[in-house]
Amino acid sequence: MSDEHDEPTPADGDEKTSHGERPVRRRRTPPRWVRWTLAGVTAAVACLVFGVSTATAQLGFGPHEAVYSVTNDSQVVVDLGPLGTLEIDSPLPLGLGVDVEVKEIPADLTTVGAANTLAALGEDLESYLQFFSSPDVAVRSVALALIENALWRSLGAAAVLVGAGFALRWLLGPLRRRELADSLGPRTGEIAAGVVVVGLVVTTLSSAGAGSAGQGQPASPVFAGTALEGARITGRLAGVIDTYGGQLVKLYEDNENFYTGADDALSAAWDARLASEAVTSAADAGTLFASPAPAEPTAPVAPPRAVPGGSAEEGLVTLVVISDLHCNTGMTPLIRTTVERSGADVVLNAGDTTMNGTSVEKVCVDSFASAVPRGVPMVVADGNHDSQITSDQEAAHGQTILDGQVVEVDGMRILGDRDALETRVGEGTNVARERTPEQQAADLATTACDDDGVDLLLIHTPAVGLDALETGCVPFQVSGHTHSRSGPGQVGQGIRYVNGSTAGAAPSQPTVGPLHGTAEMTVLRFDPATRTMVDVQVVSVTPDGAATVGEREPVPDVVPPADDALGS
Incomplete structure (x- = not known):
């Protein structure tokens, strides 16, 4: 009697083997729309991470030009060259920080001659006070500029990826594309997860290895009660701030108190x-209302309605x-x-x-x-x-x-x-x-x-x-x-x-x-x-x-x- 009816029938997706070996189950290939969606989301996340982590903006810092760059160390670091640095904890989310590279005072519209040096230095001092008297405005401007730059970089990275994808598609040809699709299609989820994990690991390692030189420094007591409370100062700048910072903070407080009052x-x-x-x-x-009453009774005249700001006239x-x-x-x-x-x-x-x-x-x-x-x-x-x-x-x-x-x-x-x-x-x-x-x-x-x-x-x-x-x-x-x-x-x-x-x-x-x-x-x-x-x-x-x-x-x-x- 034949025993064929006792042999297990391979399930859908199993490969039939010879010599009575146990069937090997094949990986299922996700639908085409799932694969394209995962690929698109993964590429978008990668481009966005690239854009945010490499964003830069060139704006002002007091009378100076400065380059602002996003970092991963949760610190705002103002690099003043040989003078040292000023560091504060970053208000940005996701462990992001900002590196501020302070550059020269721009000479595009004015050149300081020897006779005008004192006047120019006076203007520079006013520019420092303007910057620190409205730090919220400066921070908002920097944040908007960095966001804009991050978006443009993300779009640029996306354009590069799309271009590279079309070029690779053309180079491979139809036959090789089908072979790769058959090989990689079942592993779409694993590949997408791997890309995300690698991105997170690289970001974490760069954040952990980017410690600032001043993180071990104690906070300067000069800035207590100001927007820079908790700031750490390194290098020569620390001595300058400790000696003269109190006078500048007093000027800042006098300015704030005057305009608040x-x-x-x-x-x-x-x-x-x-x-x-x-x-x-x-x-x-x-x-x-006190006018003489007319012969025929009429409705009383209402007073003019005030418009916002107190004006009695409309329009x-x-x-x-x-x-x-x-x-x-x-x-x-x-x-x-x-x-x-x-x-x-x-x-x-x-x-x-x-x-x-x-x-x-x-x-x-x-x-x-x-x-x-x-x-x-x-x-x-x-x-x-x-x-x-x-x-x-x-x-x-x-x-x-x-x-x-x-x-x-x-x-x-x-x-x-x-x-x-x-x-x-x-x-x-x-x-x-x-x-x-x-x-x-x-x-x-x-x-x-x-x-x-x-x-x-x-x-x-x-x-x-x-x-x-x-x-x-x-x-x-x-x-x-x-x-x-x-x-x-x-x-x-x-x-x-x-x-x-x-x-x-x-x-x-x-x-x-x-x-x-x-x-x-x-x-x-x-x-x-x-x-x-x-x-x-x-x-x-x-x-x-x-x-x-x-x-x-x-x-x-x-x-x-x-x-x-x-x-x-």
């Missing part, structure tokens, strides 16, 4: 002004003017308070945001940009202390940079331009564009008249708008530059207003630290129905930290020339 005073001044306006509105409404566009900030980032919270409490629809920056328009002054641009709430546009006419670099940095925040053309913002048609001159500390003022100020003034007047619908001229230097005001094609001009407020008053056939310095700039005094002069901002209101500026309200902060929010002053009407008046 000034911001509190400004908030109180806004409360008082809004309360006063509410009383005035109620009194006006009471006058309406007006509220603008906040700042100018001549000169990198005084201490004013950032006060600008934010004014923009929020006034209910501003638009912020106008009349220029001189920086001191020298260098790339390392990005921290100043970033700080002032953070003062404007999301959704509120900022329109900028850069000044003679700014540069094209400054304009590019502002544009990166979504600000509208005026460049000789009319732009429409919140229903207003605004004309303006960047200043034709550039001033560098210790180096004087020179024409930096293809046009002189006189040519720029003529071009603005021509554009204003050709457009036949300009509501506002925003330029840094007041005199540059004279031609446009004389033509009568510009009804209202806003400027800065002089550090002294003037107007609103008639010039030519329009009204000119010059804003004071929002940094409290005073002659021969630094703009960093507590105020040396009165800092001013201005709230304007524009009526889109009549296309006229309605009123002006001055907001000021004095060197003793007192704040005032002034009353609204009506903008005067333009008086036509005598011959026009006689002929009318």
